[in-house]
Amino acid sequence: MAGAAPNIRDVAQRAGVSTATVSRTLAHPDKVREDTRQKVMEAVEALGFVPNDRARVLRRQSSQTVILLVRDISNPFYLDVYKGVEEAAFDAGYKVLMGDARDDDERISHYIEAVRERHADGLILMIGRLPDRFGEDPARLPPIVVASEAIRTIDVPTVKVDNVAAARAAVEHLIALGHRQICHIAGPLDEYLGEARLEGYRAALAAAGIGDDPGLVLAGDFSLGAGHDLVADLIARGGTFSAIFAASDQMAIGAITALRQRGLRVPEDISVVGFDDTLIASMVDPALTTIHQPRRDIGFAAMTMMIERLSGVVTPTDRVFPTELIVRNSTRPLGRTHPRQERGHR
Amino acid sequence: MAGAAPNIRDVAQRAGVSTATVSRTLAHPDKVREDTRQKVMEAVEALGFVPNDRARVLRRQSSQTVILLVRDISNPFYLDVYKGVEEAAFDAGYKVLMGDARDDDERISHYIEAVRERHADGLILMIGRLPDRFGEDPARLPPIVVASEAIRTIDVPTVKVDNVAAARAAVEHLIALGHRQICHIAGPLDEYLGEARLEGYRAALAAAGIGDDPGLVLAGDFSLGAGHDLVADLIARGGTFSAIFAASDQMAIGAITALRQRGLRVPEDISVVGFDDTLIASMVDPALTTIHQPRRDIGFAAMTMMIERLSGVVTPTDRVFPTELIVRNSTRPLGRTHPRQERGHR
DNA sequence: CTGAAAGCGCTAACAG
DNA sequence: CTGTTAGCGCTTTCAG
Numbered sequence: 212m213a214g215a216a217p218n219i220r221d222v223a224q225r226a227g228v229s230t231a232t233v234s235r236t237l238a239h240p241d242k243v244r245e246d247t248r249q250k251v252m253e254a255v256e257a258l259g260f261v262p263n264d265r266a267r268v269l270r271r272q273s274s275q276t277v278i279l280l281v282r283d284i285s286n287p288f289y290l291d292v293y294k295g296v297e298e299a300a301f302d303a304g305y306k307v308l309m310g311d312a313r314d315d316d317e318r319i320s321h322y323i324e325a326v327r328e329r330h331a332d333g334l335i336l337m338i339g340r341l342p343d344r345f346g347e348d349p350a351r352l353p354p355i356v357v358a359s360e361a362i363r364t365i366d367v368p369t370v371k372v373d374n375v376a377a378a379r380a381a382v383e384h385l386i387a388l389g390h391r392q393i394c395h396i397a398g399p400l401d402e403y404l405g406e407a408r409l410e411g412y413r414a415a416l417a418a419a420g421i422g423d424d425p426g427l428v429l430a431g432d433f434s435l436g437a438g439h440d441l442v443a444d445l446i447a448r449g450g451t452f453s454a455i456f457a458a459s460d461q462m463a464i465g466a467i468t469a470l471r472q473r474g475l476r477v478p479e480d481i482s483v484v485g486f487d488d489t490l491i492a493s494m495v496d497p498a499l500t501t502i503h504q505p506r507r508d509i510g511f512a513a514m515t516m517m518i519e520r521l522s523g524v525v526t527p528t529d530r531v532f533p534t535e536l537i538v539r540n541s542t543r544p545l546g547r548t549h550p551r552q553e554r555g556h557r
Numbered sequence: 558m559a560g561a562a563p564n565i566r567d568v569a570q571r572a573g574v575s576t577a578t579v580s581r582t583l584a585h586p587d588k589v590r591e592d593t594r595q596k597v598m599e600a601v602e603a604l605g606f607v608p609n610d611r612a613r614v615l616r617r618q619s620s621q622t623v624i625l626l627v628r629d630i631s632n633p634f635y636l637d638v639y640k641g642v643e644e645a646a647f648d649a650g651y652k653v654l655m656g657d658a659r660d661d662d663e664r665i666s667h668y669i670e671a672v673r674e675r676h677a678d679g680l681i682l683m684i685g686r687l688p689d690r691f692g693e694d695p696a697r698l699p700p701i702v703v704a705s706e707a708i709r710t711i712d713v714p715t716v717k718v719d720n721v722a723a724a725r726a727a728v729e730h731l732i733a734l735g736h737r738q739i740c741h742i743a744g745p746l747d748e749y750l751g752e753a754r755l756e757g758y759r760a761a762l763a764a765a766g767i768g769d770d771p772g773l774v775l776a777g778d779f780s781l782g783a784g785h786d787l788v789a790d791l792i793a794r795g796g797t798f799s800a801i802f803a804a805s806d807q808m809a810i811g812a813i814t815a816l817r818q819r820g821l822r823v824p825e826d827i828s829v830v831g832f833d834d835t836l837i838a839s840m841v842d843p844a845l846t847t848i849h850q851p852r853r854d855i856g857f858a859a860m861t862m863m864i865e866r867l868s869g870v871v872t873p874t875d876r877v878f879p880t881e882l883i884v885r886n887s888t889r890p891l892g893r894t895h896p897r898q899e900r901g902h903r
Numbered sequence: 904c905t906g907a908a909a910g911c912g913c914t915a916a917c918a919g
Numbered sequence: 920c921t922g923t924t925a926g927c928g929c930t931t932t933c934a935g
Contacts, residue, residue, distance in 0.1 A: 218912055229922045234914055244920060259697055264674035265615045266912035269927050274611070284655075290631050306671075308654050309630075325652075328610035351605055439840060471842040494785060496817045564928055575906045580930055590904060612928030615911050 217258040226254035237262060276306045276331040277517055280322050282338050282360075283434060284311035286461050287489045288506060289337060292358060295510025296335060303518050314432060316342040326353040333517050339402030341365060354520050356527070358513035359504075361403040368520065368527040370512045374404060377502045377534040378411025381456050381484045384500070384536055386419045389545035390454040390482060394427040396441055396466060398458045405430065408458045408486070427452055431462050438465025446473050453481060453545055460485035460492045460501055467495070467541070478543035488537055497540035505532050563604040572600035583608060622652040622677040623863055626668045628684050628706075629780060630657035632807050633835045634852060635683060638704060641856025642681060649864050660778060662688040672699035679863050685748030687711060700866050702873070704859035705850075707749040714866065714873040716858045720750060723848045723880040724757025727802050727830045730846070730882055732765045735891035736800035736828060740773040742787055742812060744804045751776065754804045754832065773798055777808050784811025792819050799827060799891055806831035806838045806847055813841070813887070824889035834883055843886035851878050 223230045236243050236251040268274045281289040300307045310322045320342050326334045333354035346364040357369040395412045398405030416423050431437030457463035463485030467477050488503035516527035569576040582589050582597040614620045627635040646653045656668045666688050672680045679700035692710040703715040741758045744751030762769050777783030803809035809831030813823050831847035838845040862873035
């Protein structure tokens with residue numbers, strides 16, 4: 212069993228130099244003479260020295276770490292955003308930790324507290340609201356950037372897409388196919404994201420002169436289970452519709468499962484449009500018509516903004532990314548039962 | 558704009574006590590007189606003091622944090638294990654961070670290094686191998702516990718299920734239904750998990766006197782995409798089989814998608830068995846026959862072992878949890894096309 | 904019950 | 920190019 216872990220003093224002693232020189236050798240190798248560096252590196256090697264990050268972080272007053280707090284870690288959408296965040300972080304020597312909010316105030320508070328306690332330098336939020344007490348005193352909030360969502364109670368830099376326009380494009384696609392009874396599986400309606408996509412849905416209906424049927428708007432939480440349960444309920448209640456626009460691919464896929472379980476075929480009986488264009492959208496059968504969001508770019512931009520914010524030299528400004536309607540096989544003209552040619556599978 | 562964050566000295570000054578008393582008040586409120594506590598809490602409140610965790614961690618030589626490193630964060634299996642880990646951690650005042658290995662040596666090394674640098678106190682691994690260089694000198698590894706998997710190159714406490722027996726039970730179920738041409742979508746065959754389940758598959762075939770066809774064993778990585786692509790390939794190559802045993806639910810679901818895209822129905826044409834019994838298994842259509850693993854218990858046990866290991870008083874010993882075959886609607890007697898009564902949906 | 908004082912291990916001026 | 924030195928902010932003996 213080896214003894215206690217060696218510290219920088221042990222290395223300095225063994226190499227016959229000062230601790231400052233050891234520190235310098237490790238952090239700025241070009242600032243020490245070649246033979247000194249060699250002596251130090253030998254001692255480091257021999258002792259198996261690993262610098263203690265705890266001490267470094269305390270001294271530097273920065274952990275070079277950012278927490279990415281997502282709404283629901285089981286939604287693959289966030290994983291792709293995470294990759295973009297990580298990429299930007301790596302380029303700048305930052306680390307990224309991911310947290311799962313699970314739509315739970317306690318968990319959200321926990322992560323905010325962690326940053327206030329300097330566990331990390333900043334927080335990238337992918338959630339739609341903050342526990343009330345954090346709205347009170349903005350000065351007590353740590354550095355925050357919001358990605359993909361928007362939080363109305365605080366004023367922080369945000370990167371997202373034009374959700375209203377995107378939702379509208381999705382519903383216009385269905386209308387162009389002849390659908391008029393269109394169900395919307397929405398996000399939480401007291402949050403920006405749910406509201407914006409609902410607004411786009413309504414705008415498309417209104418422009419086509421279709422009166423909107425409140426019974427066809429169902430609020431979910433973007434999860435697979437919500438999509439499934441809401442549609443199962445709607446069918447049980449006897450709701451009639453020929454198409455569904457879901458505010459996430461996950462809900463769209465859950466909806467398709469529920470439809471199948473009731474003997475309804477997609478797209479022959481019901482057309483379905485999702486949102487996000489996650490990888491799974493092109494892998495399910497039928498491949499999902501959906502709205503593409505540049506997930507990686509959103510993550511990259513959010514982390515870049517965070518770094519700007521932390522460096523203090525720049526006040527980042529909001530960014531809006533474009534979206535694109537991707538038509539695959541889950542939508543079909545009303546009443547038509549012959550398939551279009553397949554495309555879009557991986 | 559508030560000034561710099563207040564530290565414990567500011568609080569002490571304002572409350573008219575020493576920093577030791579402030580520290581005590583926050584950590585052991587019962588060890589200070591009532592009125593002193595009140596004065597201190599007032600100052601804390603007024604200043605908005607948040608103790609700096611960086612300093613605390615350095616002083617205590619423990620961050621009360623553990624990293625859970627998983628094979629692939631997009632597999633929901635790990636999320637449920639994570640919940641168990643988190644539960645045990647919370648009870649003991651620990652924090653949990655999740656890392657994604659993505660089957661990449663560099664990423665794995667990165668997380669091991671993070672722990673060696675004392676970013677966290679220990680590492681719970683849910684991966685099947687370590688980069689070679691870590692096998693060399695076990696003394697240089699941080700405290701490790703392995704969950705659900707097993708790593709042959711290092712000797713560390715492990716919690717898992719009897720994978721051989723579980724896989725055997727799955728395949729015996731298919732054999733009992735009359736299937737004899739059974740494809741196995743395995744895990745990586747140079748790792749314990751892939752190997753153990755393959756062994757169970759072979760044992761079941763051998764016991765039934767079925768010669769095994771190497772062309773029907775396909776090695777994947779437990780992911781949705783692997784299940785899809787391997788089965789698509791197999792069909793393209795003209796492989797014949799009436800059933801599939803996949804080493805994960807994700808691969809089973811990917812396989813079902815591939816089958817459907819080629820016009821094959823599940824379970825009418827092909828029976829499919831998964832492994833894990835993740836939530837999605839009961840939500841897909843058809844609901845998946847699969848092996849249930851007590852995911853939460855595995856996570857809870859792994860974290861409990863880690864805490865024992867870190868406390869130093871106990872050397873934890875390996876644990877093995879039981880599994881259970883859950884029969885749902887994705888398997889059917891060979892040649893039969895009428896459905897059994899549905900069950901197992903959420 | 905409370906205060907003084909000694910660090911945890913490292914980095915970054917500042918001198919030399 | 921290298922060493923000396925002064926902390927980062929907190930916790931915890933040890934006295935009182």
